[in-house]
Amino acid sequence: MARYTGPKTKIARKFGEAIFGDDKSFEKRNYPPGQHGNARRRGKKSEYAIQLMEKQKTKYMYGILERQFRNMFKKATAAPGITGAVLLQLCESRLDNVVYRMGISPSRSGARQLVSHRHITVNGEKVNIPSYQLKAGDVVGVREKSKSLSAINDSLANANHVYEWITWNGEKKEGTFVSIPERIQITENINEQLIVELYSK
Numbered sequence: 001m002a003r004y005t006g007p008k009t010k011i012a013r014k015f016g017e018a019i020f021g022d023d024k025s026f027e028k029r030n031y032p033p034g035q036h037g038n039a040r041r042r043g044k045k046s047e048y049a050i051q052l053m054e055k056q057k058t059k060y061m062y063g064i065l066e067r068q069f070r071n072m073f074k075k076a077t078a079a080p081g082i083t084g085a086v087l088l089q090l091c092e093s094r095l096d097n098v099v100y101r102m103g104i105s106p107s108r109s110g111a112r113q114l115v116s117h118r119h120i121t122v123n124g125e126k127v128n129i130p131s132y133q134l135k136a137g138d139v140v141g142v143r144e145k146s147k148s149l150s151a152i153n154d155s156l157a158n159a160n161h162v163y164e165w166i167t168w169n170g171e172k173k174e175g176t177f178v179s180i181p182e183r184i185q186i187t188e189n190i191n192e193q194l195i196v197e198l199y200s201k
Contacts, residue, residue, distance in 0.1 A: 051198035058190050062091045063108050068131065073199050084192030085183040092181050095122065096130035098140055102168055102175045103159025104152055119146040121174075134177045141174030 045053075059069050076086040091097065099111035099120055112130040114120055120127060121141045122134070134140070142152055156170070164185055168175040 048198070051194045054191055054194040055198055058091070058188075058192075058195060061108075061188060061190070062094070062097060063112055064091070064131075070199070073195070082183075084196045087195065088183065088186050088188075088190065088192055089180050090133065092186055093134050093177070094130065095120065095127060095132040095134060095140070098134055098166065098175075098177055101161070101163055101166055102140065103156050103161065104142060104173075106155045106158065110151075110155075114146075114152070119143050119149065119152070136177065136179045138177045139174055140177060141172065147173050 055069070058064075059066070064072070072090050073083075073087055076083050076090060079086045092101075096108055096112040096115050099105055099114060100108045104120070105111035105114055115130045115132075116128055118126050118128045119142060121143050122132065123139050124141075126143060142149075146152065152173075156173070163181070165177070165179050165181040166175055167178055
């Protein structure tokens, strides 16, 4: 399946924030890409352009393609609750995102690769589908044969984020997806209402 593999800093500069995580190159040049950089005059963006950029930013952030994202929006629309909040909850409940949140990988793209290469288990069973939707109580772990991988151990050693909706057992190298996070617990800088307005046109 097609994935964005181009320069990440350029995309981050386009949206004005480090959407792929820590990025020293972005910190040096945190203005839009282009020949004239900050000197270029940029007209006021239309309402549609603002909504579209918010959707694109979210897709890049979570590594989701358009068709997948549209299907998730349909699912969120059909579910009870506020559509925008449910959409973000679906994004956060993806297996690749939870692997990233647990600190098994320092990035979502790295987490997606670990899942695809069968290094991750859910409730003791190998799962190689990054978009797999976790349910409350699911146990996510590192496969026994993969526990010695330096990439995983290095990432876990540097992980310092704590999330109320996830628990982690360092000895077993497994964690529990305790519950679907509430909107207030999702820390990403996303205005989901703009995405809802875009898809509702």
